[in-house]
Amino acid sequence: MKKAILFDLGNTLAYYFEKSEFPEILKKSVTEVQSHLRQRALLSVSEEVMWGRVKEENHESSDYQVRPLEGRLTRIFKIRDKTQSSELIGSMCRWFMKPIFVRVRIYQDTIAALKELKSRGYKLAIVSNTTWGSPASLWRETPRKHRFERVF
Secondary structure, X not given: OOOEXXXXXXXXXXXXXXXXXXXXXXXXXXXXHHHHHHHOOOOOOOHHHHHHHHHHHOOOOOOOOOOOXXXXXXXXXXXOOOOOOHHHHHHHHHHHHHHHHOOOEEOOOHHHHHHHHHHOOOEEEEOOOOHHHOOHHHHOHHHHHOOOHHHO
C-alpha cells in the first residue's frame, strides 16, 4: 500500500513557465539584478561582459550536480569579497527570482487534490529542482503564500 506521495512544485502544483519561455525570463532576471546593483552603485561590469558571462553560465553541469545561483551571480557580476557580501548575494538572488515568482499561478485543483490525499492518510512532500540553482528557501515562499504548505 502506498503511504507517501512526492510532488514537484514547478508545473505540477504551480505554474511558473515553460522551458521555451526561459530565455526571455533569464533576460529579465539578469536585468533585475543589474538594476539592483546599479542603484546601489555596485555594478562593476560592462553590459557586454555581463551578457557574455550569462551565456557562459546558462548551462547545467555535465555531471548533473547543482550549480548554485549564488556562484553564478558572483561570477557574472564579478562580486569579489564573498564574506562581506552575503547580504548582497542574497538580495541578488531575490531580484533574479522576481520575474519568475510574479508569474506563479496555482492550478485550480491543487489545494483540493492535496487536501483529499491528506484526508486519505497519505504523507505528502515536495521534492523539486530549482531554476538556475536558486536557493530552496526562496521557493518555499510559494507554498506559504498560497497556503498549501499546511498539508505537507
